[in-house]
Amino acid sequence: MTGVISGGGQWAFVAAAYGLTVVLTGAVLWTSWRAMKKAEKRSDALRKDRK
């Protein structure tokens, strides 16, 4: 498949670029948020146990 693509066919490439950005950024945001909440919960629980 060679050559430039024009017209309506271009929207598929735009959708792919935005879709990939949403999926990957969302995945890193979600995993970072979950890992942070889990770690802080464990830290707080351990601190309360010590009191």
Next chain:
Amino acid sequence: MHAYANPTRFLQIAKPLTPWLLGAGLLLVLGGAWAGLAMVPGDYKQGETARILYVHVPSAWLGMGGWTSLAIAGLIQLVWRHPLSGIAARAIAVPGMLFTALCLATGSIWGRPTWGTWWEWDGRMTSMLVLLFLYAGFIALTSGDDGQRQGGSLSRGAAIYALVGAINIPIINRSVVWWNSLHQGPSITLGGSSIDRALLWPLGLTVLGFSLLFGAIVLMRMRRIIADNRVAARLRRLADDEGI
């Protein structure tokens, strides 16, 4: 700056700041993406594919900006042994790699309909790929090392690696000027922009929005490392108290 070297003081700011960065970042990105997809006209030459600009440019900026921040954190760790600098460098690596990968992927998707090829081994794309490998190397170097067990600080080797890797940043920036490339030359410089204002304003929204999201991710990852450090320290104290 040293006043915030204390993780407790840092958390007093980071905890309320994280949801604000996250919320404002999401709003700006959604607004910028909506404007870029639905409000602005297509480019007169490239047509609709020029809309990829609104996710490609922020990714490139954050991939390069991420490594610059990582190198500064490495320098601070080497010179001042700031307790949070190693934690910050570790927290930056994954989102930095994410946005570098997104820059390469969205650039490739943009290249296919525009240039007729997914990939070209020219200066810009190759130096950006080197940046992706640098991030992967840094993550491999700092995962499960002694520093992670000692409060998150970086080893001397990892800090020097971060500094040496920064040589690639000006190479990426100047690559389209130094070498012939399919990639266009710099469109936004200190002197102004060659992009028409009608197409430019959503880019400001997405660059700012993705930067805030990057900041939120870094804060979340720093908070996770600090919480893990506290758990490890408490478990050590418990073990000492019980004479294990």
